[in-house]
Amino acid sequence: MTITIYQLERSRSERAVWLMEELGAPYAIEFFARLPTLQAEPAFKALHPLGSSPILGIDGRTIAESGAVIEYLATTHGGGALALGPDSPDYADYLYWFHFAESTLMPALVGEIMAQFGGIDFDHPFRVNARARIAQLLAFTNARLAEVPFVAGETFTAADVMMTFPFTMTRQFVPVDVESHPAIAAYVERMESREGYMRCRAIVDRPDPA
């Protein structure tokens, strides 16, 4: 099976790179740039009808959507070492946090990014409510991470690959108050100091991303 990660700069596709680096699994990578509008360049858009990162090539066909891409790679590579299944006592927590990342947390953060870039008044009631929701989500995540070292429980899994991105890359676009959530801050530090994560950063943060 030939895997190609289409790496759009500063985007969710870095999760796929991180996961493959953690698994020590082989993959090809092609780099794409964002336009000043933050949209992906046309060559990236041409890869998939929706043109949003991540896009994964599997033997010449493509799939998209972070959850699908990460679940696919986690279950088909590295002997499934980073994917929990129904036989694990942590399976329900694994599924919950895996999906919470893109279904609840990221949409809330992206809403704030769009409001900020779109010039909506900081004190607009929609933004005030949205920030209250984000604060609730961060407090909730912090409480989880005060109890366990990894979101699924005692071991590092693909759910951590899903859950780290909202606190790392997203901060480049909008302030995410990690500092006043000590368990999240410590978690992000733990994730960022993993060798697989550092290898991923060296790959995706190369000076000329295009």
Ligand SMILES: N[C@@H](CCC(=O)N[C@@H](CS)C(=O)NCC(=O)O)C(=O)O
């Ligand atoms: N829920 C989707 C969101 C995809 C998404 O919005 N990706 C962003 C980058 S992280 C993107 O491709 N933006 C550039 C564009 O749409 O042109 C997923 O997780 O795959």
